[in-house]
Amino acid sequence: MTALLEVEDLHVEFRTRDGVARVLNGVGYHVDAGETLAVLGESGSGKSVTAQAVMGILDSPPAFVTKGAVRFHGEDLLTASEERRREVRAEGIAMIFQDALSALNPVFTVGFQIEEQLRLRRGMSRADARARAIELLDLVRIPHAKQRVREYPHQFSGGMRQRAMIAMSLALDPEVLIADEPTTALDVTVQAQIMDLLAEIQRERHMGLILITHDLGVVAEVADRIVVMYAGRIVEHADALSLFRSPGHPYTAALMRSLPRIDSKGTALETIKGLPPSLLRIPAGCPFHPRCPRAEDVCADLVPDQVRLGLGRTSACHFAEEVVRG
Amino acid sequence: MADLLEVRDLVKHFPVKRGVLFKQTIGWVRAVDGVSFTLGAGETLGVVGESGCGKSTLAQVLMLLEPPTSGEAFFEGRPMFSLRGAELKRLRRDMQIVLQDPYTSLNPRMTVGDIVGEPFEIHPEVAPKGSWAGRVRELLDVVGLNPEHINRYPHQFSGGQRQRIGIARALALRPKVIVCDEPVSALDVSIQAQVMNLLGELQSEFGLAYVFIAHDLSVVRHLSDRVAVMYLGKIVEIGTEEEIYNHPTHPYTQALLSAVPVADPALRGRRDVIRLTGDVPSPIDPPSGCRFRTRCWKAQDVCATEEPALVERGGHPSACHFAEERSVVP
Ligand SMILES: Nc1ncnc2c1ncn2[C@@H]1O[C@H](COP(=O)(O)OP(=O)(O)OP(=O)(O)O)[C@@H](O)[C@H]1O
Ligand SMILES: Nc1ncnc2c1ncn2[C@@H]1O[C@H](COP(=O)(O)OP(=O)(O)O)[C@@H](O)[C@H]1O
Ligand code: SF4
Numbered sequence: 001m002t003a004l005l006e007v008e009d010l011h012v013e014f015r016t017r018d019g020v021a022r023v024l025n026g027v028g029y030h031v032d033a034g035e036t037l038a039v040l041g042e043s044g045s046g047k048s049v050t051a052q053a054v055m056g057i058l059d060s061p062p063a064f065v066t067k068g069a070v071r072f073h074g075e076d077l078l079t080a081s082e083e084r085r086r087e088v089r090a091e092g093i094a095m096i097f098q099d100a101l102s103a104l105n106p107v108f109t110v111g112f113q114i115e116e117q118l119r120l121r122r123g124m125s126r127a128d129a130r131a132r133a134i135e136l137l138d139l140v141r142i143p144h145a146k147q148r149v150r151e152y153p154h155q156f157s158g159g160m161r162q163r164a165m166i167a168m169s170l171a172l173d174p175e176v177l178i179a180d181e182p183t184t185a186l187d188v189t190v191q192a193q194i195m196d197l198l199a200e201i202q203r204e205r206h207m208g209l210i211l212i213t214h215d216l217g218v219v220a221e222v223a224d225r226i227v228v229m230y231a232g233r234i235v236e237h238a239d240a241l242s243l244f245r246s247p248g249h250p251y252t253a254a255l256m257r258s259l260p261r262i263d264s265k266g267t268a269l270e271t272i273k274g275l276p277p278s279l280l281r282i283p284a285g286c287p288f289h290p291r292c293p294r295a296e297d298v299c300a301d302l303v304p305d306q307v308r309l310g311l312g313r314t315s316a317c318h319f320a321e322e323v324v325r326g
Numbered sequence: 327m328a329d330l331l332e333v334r335d336l337v338k339h340f341p342v343k344r345g346v347l348f349k350q351t352i353g354w355v356r357a358v359d360g361v362s363f364t365l366g367a368g369e370t371l372g373v374v375g376e377s378g379c380g381k382s383t384l385a386q387v388l389m390l391l392e393p394p395t396s397g398e399a400f401f402e403g404r405p406m407f408s409l410r411g412a413e414l415k416r417l418r419r420d421m422q423i424v425l426q427d428p429y430t431s432l433n434p435r436m437t438v439g440d441i442v443g444e445p446f447e448i449h450p451e452v453a454p455k456g457s458w459a460g461r462v463r464e465l466l467d468v469v470g471l472n473p474e475h476i477n478r479y480p481h482q483f484s485g486g487q488r489q490r491i492g493i494a495r496a497l498a499l500r501p502k503v504i505v506c507d508e509p510v511s512a513l514d515v516s517i518q519a520q521v522m523n524l525l526g527e528l529q530s531e532f533g534l535a536y537v538f539i540a541h542d543l544s545v546v547r548h549l550s551d552r553v554a555v556m557y558l559g560k561i562v563e564i565g566t567e568e569e570i571y572n573h574p575t576h577p578y579t580q581a582l583l584s585a586v587p588v589a590d591p592a593l594r595g596r597r598d599v600i601r602l603t604g605d606v607p608s609p610i611d612p613p614s615g616c617r618f619r620t621r622c623w624k625a626q627d628v629c630a631t632e633e634p635a636l637v638e639r640g641g642h643p644s645a646c647h648f649a650e651e652r653s654v655v656p
């Protein structure tokens with residue numbers, strides 16, 4: 001069966017003055033209708049660049065896709081015609097960003113920004129587009145949508161801006177929604193509202209949702225499946241329950257142990273020594289080996305393959321089977 | 327045991343101005359509006375609450391970076407806001423601050439040595455001039471940085487390392503209290519753990535007391551002995567870490583805790599979920615009576631007319647007319 005959206009063996013490099021940064025080194029994941037895929041990773045691991053490559057919004061130069069495919073219903077967008085790409089990216093896949101204020105245009109009203117797409121791509125009249133914009137703002141629970149539709153982004157609170165951006169992304173009924181850290185800048189109370197809203201919309205519309213985040217708690221609450229990224233690679237892929245119960249990669253396991261928890265007062269947290277690698281000089285062998293508590297000699301020489309750990313689970317570690325057994 | 331720090335009914339209002347030439351004050355932002363608490367030597371008081379509730383303003387006033395509108399604070403029994411001369415200088419040594427943003431809180435044109443050693447210039451009595459470089463190296467070592475890097479600039483360090491530089495600087499004068507305003511919020515999980523452990527180790531080693539401000543409730547739980555929950559410029563509940571997290575009685579505390587995602591998918595759909603609607607009202611014109619009433623599911627008529635005092639209700643202080651324990655953390 002073809003996946004709704006599939007990223008296949010994606011390689012992206014940034015050619016900068018300091019050299020070539022190998023930002024994505026064979027990223028692959030897919031999402032189907034009605035499911036939530038979480039992309040988990042620390043800053044700089046390549047989560048956003050992957051999403052930007054899917055949306056075709058990478059700046060080139062400095063970014064170059066050197067290998068791979070982005071398939072929507074099986075059709076590779078990277079090799080499709082410019083026009084076809086634009087069509088799919090306007091109608092099929094939508095994206096929301098962490099920073100709603102910079103994603104919304106400050107000189108137009110919130111309503112205008114939603115209506116513009118409806119008029120351009122759906123040929124709606126001004127009045128119909130306005131009515132639909134109000135419906136959408138209502139759907140994302142912006143109070144007094146009828147009045148609010150006429151306001152500018154700066155007149156909205158942070159949570160309301162995020163809602164407005166969600167409303168805008170839903171205007172053309174996308175099949176896939178990519179949410180890049182949609183709640184990172186918000187308070188937990190507002191984060192909870194927005195995550196509930198996204199989950200509800202996703203369920204009702206049977207959308208595929210790709211949720212990019214560094215927050216293990218958010219992932220645990222909403223994801224069906226999870227991919228964990230490190231230095232531009234997928235190091236682990238698993239369903240949510242399995243990943244939290246028995247992580248199959250030393251990096252995932254270490255991340256979980258370094259997390260302070262709301263449900264217990266801990267003692268010292270376990271830490272991961274060192275820093276994520278510079279993408280200008282990714283270590284040979286397993287990119288995690290300089291920091292890995294489990295590394296052996298082989299890890300410095302051989303890049304680990306994706307090891308299958310049963311039912312749709314993989315881990316890019318030479319010792320994956322032992323790690324998953326704990 | 328005598329308290330190291332005692333804060334009594336602290337108020338900080340900022341004027342809201344309008345007009346270009348002749349600025350007129352048209353209202354007041356009631357950023358901190360009657361806050362009282364105590365802090366013992368070697369203790370950590372966590373301060374949590376949503377954005378804009380007054381956490382940073384409280385920190386600024388405690389650090390004498392902003393004058394209070396009214397209220398008192400006592401450091402080792404002496405009234406902080408009226409200290410002058412040598413006593414004031416002494417206070418400025420005893421209280422230090424660590425800020426959130428490791429990228430902007432360090433001067434990019436100063437070397438690490440200059441940044442960490444700068445406090446000695448202002449307080450030469452702490453270390454004779456010839457000993458500065460040695461002291462700075464020691465401090466770098468204490469916070470886990472390579473003393474050889476004394477001549478590097480902030481941009482040559484990672485976010486976590488920059489936060490360590492800020493901590494080393496705060497430690498230079500051997501303070502008794504460090505006010506930490508979101509010290510780990512900008513850091514990745516794996517780096518955050520390193521800095522949190524460091525703060526814990528330094529506390530045991532030097533007997534430091536912390537006022538630890540953060541919006542991340544898990545981080546605060548991990549480090550705090552006691553916790554104060556703020557809403558719109560006021561403390562609504564205060565107690566031990568155990569009381570606040572396991573036996574919260576204020577509806578706002580309960581809602582805040584309930585909103586924190588738990589990193590355990592097995593608990594999905596099995597938690598006591600409280601969802602607040604709407605945003606925090608403006609601190610310029612806060613609701614009458616209980617400030618939380620516009621978002622509170624338990625609000626009654628009395629909540630609009632009578633402000634609930636922060637007094638012992640159900641084991642620890644809670645500012646709710648209908649304080650009642652409800653466990654929301656699994
Ligand atoms: N210098 C100032 N002039 C006017 N208003 C101010 C000033 N500083 C802070 N405020 C206001 O005071 C209130 C409290 O702000 P404060 O920075 O203390 O919040 P906070 O709890 O630290 O929030 P955050 O979690 O976002 O850091 C806010 O409404 C803020 O806009
Ligand atoms: N325009 C750019 N020029 C050079 N490097 C970039 C650019 N955008 C992103 N990068 C680099 O690509 C890597 C991955 O970035 P990103 O996908 O944004 O990470 P994250 O996982 O935090 O979303 C980082 O090392 C980042 O510095
Ligand atoms: S391959 Fe080796 S270094 Fe990499 S994660 Fe596995 S054990 Fe660690």
Ligand code: SF4
Nearest residue numbers: 616619622629646647
């Ligand atoms: S005093 Fe009333 S409005 Fe305030 S928290 Fe208690 S029940 Fe809610």
Ligand SMILES: [Mg+2]
Nearest residue numbers: 047048049180
């Ligand atoms: Mg990103």
Ligand SMILES: [Mg+2]
Nearest residue numbers: 381382383507
């Ligand atoms: Mg603040």
